[in-house]
Amino acid sequence: xxxxxxxxxAILVVDDEFVVRDSLSKWFREDGYRVGxxxxxxxxxxxxxxxxxxxILLDIKMPGISGLDLQKRLVEIDKDAVIIMxxxxxSVESAVQALKEGAFDYVTxxxxxxxxxxLVQNALRQKRLNDENLRLRHHISTLTxxxxxxxxxxxxxxxxxxxxxxxxxxxxxxxxxxxxxxxxLIARTIHVHSTRRFFPIIAVNxxxxxESLLESELFGHERGAFxxxxxxxxxxxEMADGGTIFLDExxxxxxxxQVQLLRVLESKQxxxxxGNETIRSDFRVICATNRDLEQAVKEGIFREDLYYRLNVFTxxxxxxxxxxxDIPVLANYFVKKYAAAMNKPVTEIAPGTLxxxxxxxxxxxxxxxxxxxxxxxxxxxxxxxxQTDLPFQLADSKSHPxxxxxSALECHHIETILHRTGWNIARSADILDIDRATxxxxxxxxxxxxx
Amino acid sequence: xxxxxxxxxxxxSNSHLHLLKAPLEATFGLTVTLNAERALDxxxxxxxxxxxxxxxxxxxxLLRLYPSFPGKILGVTAYDLYIPVLTYVFGEAQLNxxxxxxxxxxxxxxxxxxxxxxxxxxxxxxxxxxxELGHTFGLLHCHDYECVMHSSTAVEDIDVKGERICGVCxxxxxxxxxx
Numbered sequence: 001x002x003x004x005x006x007x008x009x010a011i012l013v014v015d016d017e018f019v020v021r022d023s024l025s026k027w028f029r030e031d032g033y034r035v036g037x038x039x040x041x042x043x044x045x046x047x048x049x050x051x052x053x054x055x056i057l058l059d060i061k062m063p064g065i066s067g068l069d070l071q072k073r074l075v076e077i078d079k080d081a082v083i084i085m086x087x088x089x090x091s092v093e094s095a096v097q098a099l100k101e102g103a104f105d106y107v108t109x110x111x112x113x114x115x116x117x118x119l120v121q122n123a124l125r126q127k128r129l130n131d132e133n134l135r136l137r138h139h140i141s142t143l144t145x146x147x148x149x150x151x152x153x154x155x156x157x158x159x160x161x162x163x164x165x166x167x168x169x170x171x172x173x174x175x176x177x178x179x180x181x182x183x184x185l186i187a188r189t190i191h192v193h194s195t196r197r198f199f200p201i202i203a204v205n206x207x208x209x210x211e212s213l214l215e216s217e218l219f220g221h222e223r224g225a226f227x228x229x230x231x232x233x234x235x236x237x238e239m240a241d242g243g244t245i246f247l248d249e250x251x252x253x254x255x256x257x258q259v260q261l262l263r264v265l266e267s268k269q270x271x272x273x274x275g276n277e278t279i280r281s282d283f284r285v286i287c288a289t290n291r292d293l294e295q296a297v298k299e300g301i302f303r304e305d306l307y308y309r310l311n312v313f314t315x316x317x318x319x320x321x322x323x324x325x326d327i328p329v330l331a332n333y334f335v336k337k338y339a340a341a342m343n344k345p346v347t348e349i350a351p352g353t354l355x356x357x358x359x360x361x362x363x364x365x366x367x368x369x370x371x372x373x374x375x376x377x378x379x380x381x382x383x384x385x386x387q388t389d390l391p392f393q394l395a396d397s398k399s400h401p402x403x404x405x406x407s408a409l410e411c412h413h414i415e416t417i418l419h420r421t422g423w424n425i426a427r428s429a430d431i432l433d434i435d436r437a438t439x440x441x442x443x444x445x446x447x448x449x450x451x
Numbered sequence: 452x453x454x455x456x457x458x459x460x461x462x463x464s465n466s467h468l469h470l471l472k473a474p475l476e477a478t479f480g481l482t483v484t485l486n487a488e489r490a491l492d493x494x495x496x497x498x499x500x501x502x503x504x505x506x507x508x509x510x511x512x513l514l515r516l517y518p519s520f521p522g523k524i525l526g527v528t529a530y531d532l533y534i535p536v537l538t539y540v541f542g543e544a545q546l547n548x549x550x551x552x553x554x555x556x557x558x559x560x561x562x563x564x565x566x567x568x569x570x571x572x573x574x575x576x577x578x579x580x581x582x583e584l585g586h587t588f589g590l591l592h593c594h595d596y597e598c599v600m601h602s603s604t605a606v607e608d609i610d611v612k613g614e615r616i617c618g619v620c621x622x623x624x625x626x627x628x629x630x
Contacts, residue, residue: 020535020536023537032591109536110537111537112604113538113540114604
């Protein structure tokens with residue numbers, strides 16, 4: 001039998017009357033429980049160290065610490081213990097008070113044995129479910145730790161830190177950054193570090209849904225609301241109840257939807273398309289955009305009030321070219337990811353090829369890098385990715401700026417001086433009248449290489 | 452040689468006492484003696500405010516009456532039994548001890564306003580007697596709902612379970628009898 005393999009449930013009986021302690025402990029022992037007894041609050045508090053007790057039967061009227069005070073103190077020690085109050089008829093009011101304080105139930109002396117037996121069984125079932133729930137939640141927490149921004153450059157660290165800090169609040173977050181920088185990843189990071197993590201995060205790409213459908217997508221619709229609405233459908237705001245809604249490309253929303261969105265964000269109430277019922281939903285808003293919203297506000301394309309409603313806490317995700325030191329880390333991360341997915345023993349990127357990756361300006365940011373690596377992984381012959389595995393324009397690219405710009409002149413000049421000094425950094429820096437760190441930065445920026 | 456001594460408490464029909472002999476002998480493998488002439492007067496255990504008899508006091512009294520009895524003592528009564536914290540008990544036993552008491556009061560259908568069912572009453576009394584004596588042999592409540600050691604706090608529970616102890620409890624009983 002499985003029951004016998006589990007440790008016997010433990011019951012603590014706290015009552016000042018000997019007969020009650022004696023008879024209840026005998027009664028529960030016959031049921032196979034481990035039983036402890038305490039005649040007053042102090043003894044009960046001492047016995048907590050020999051717990052944990054699954055169920056505590058607590059007399060309300062005792063000399064010394066009263067049952068109600070003791071209840072609070074016991075819960076402080078073990079918040080998971082199920083407490084059942086025992087009371088005489090006279091103190092039903094205090095039993096009600098105990099229930100308000102979180103007691104599982106109360107019984108009046110003398111108690112019907114059938115009732116007590118069922119009550120204890122129900123309490124134990126509740127306790128097991130609670131324990132199981134806690135275990136599963138913990139398990140989910142460990143499973144849902146999502147991919148975070150990869151990289152250890154200062155900008156990435158700062159972004160991750162900001163995301164985790166704001167996660168614990170319910171503040172609306174706006175994530176700004178170029179396309180492909182990982183704005184959704186930041187949104188997910190915020191969600192899994194928030195107290196809402198056991199509820200869903202619903203992502204809506206506002207730019208990908210036609211304006212005419214966005215309303216029903218966000219708010220849902222009733223059956224027959226429009227042609228083709230054959231069934232009632234829940235909207236994203238309704239689905240995000242308890243969790244987070246992630247509005248990607250929020251800058252693309254049309255003016256009519258902007259008004260509706262503003263109303264929902266302020267009231268957390270809405271009606272489905274074609275419906276009358278007011279629906280309440282408890283959601284946290286995270287939005288993202290790569291548009292210049294301030295400019296859009298100036299031009300009157302984006303409502304100012306909605307802008308201020310959304311722009312409470314802003315996280316800027318830096319483009320990849322501003323955190324080049326992360327490129328090798330990211331590239332290797334994607335190599336590992338696709339090696340596992342493709343079951344291909346490619347383990348590294350050849351050094352020269354990696355340089356090429358670092359120098360490339362990555363207009364498509366991390367998304368582009370990931371795609372380049374995925375493509376390279378398809379072509380690569382184990383164990384490494386070489387230059388020819390990269391897309392043609394990337395392999396060809398010189399990161400030198402186009403000829404007529406000031407940068408081009410600077411790049412050319414630095415290259416000339418380095419050549420003249422035989423790549424002696426200290427001397428070159430002297431000649432250029434800049435410090436060495438700046439020179440290193442410029443070498444990296446222009447992707448200059450010692451011949 | 453240990454045995455089981457049945458002691459009547461108050462007025463109780465002789466047939467009820469006699470019907471217990473065979474099943475107890477079969478279950479526990481011990482001789483069962485009936486002390487029908489020396490019924491115990493339970494007045495000392497009576498609680499007028501509840502109109503019930505305090506079973507723990509009956510057990511203590513039986514222990515005093517038979518201090519060195521080499522076996523188990525079973526008190527059987529037709530009176531209603533209680534322990535202070537509970538509204539009633541069908542019986543009470545000393546876990547791993549010498550004495551058990553059983554009441555037929557709430558096993559009788561007439562208590563619940565139903566017509567008398569003598570056969571059912573006898574069946575319930577046998578089950579409860581075996582159950583309480585089982586506790587004196589160290590048996591706890593069993594999860595097998597057909598086992599007589601399954602916990603029963605209402606007559607319906609008693610009717611569901613059988614008169615016998617299950618395999619697991621039998622093994623434990625044999626072990627406890629030796630030890």
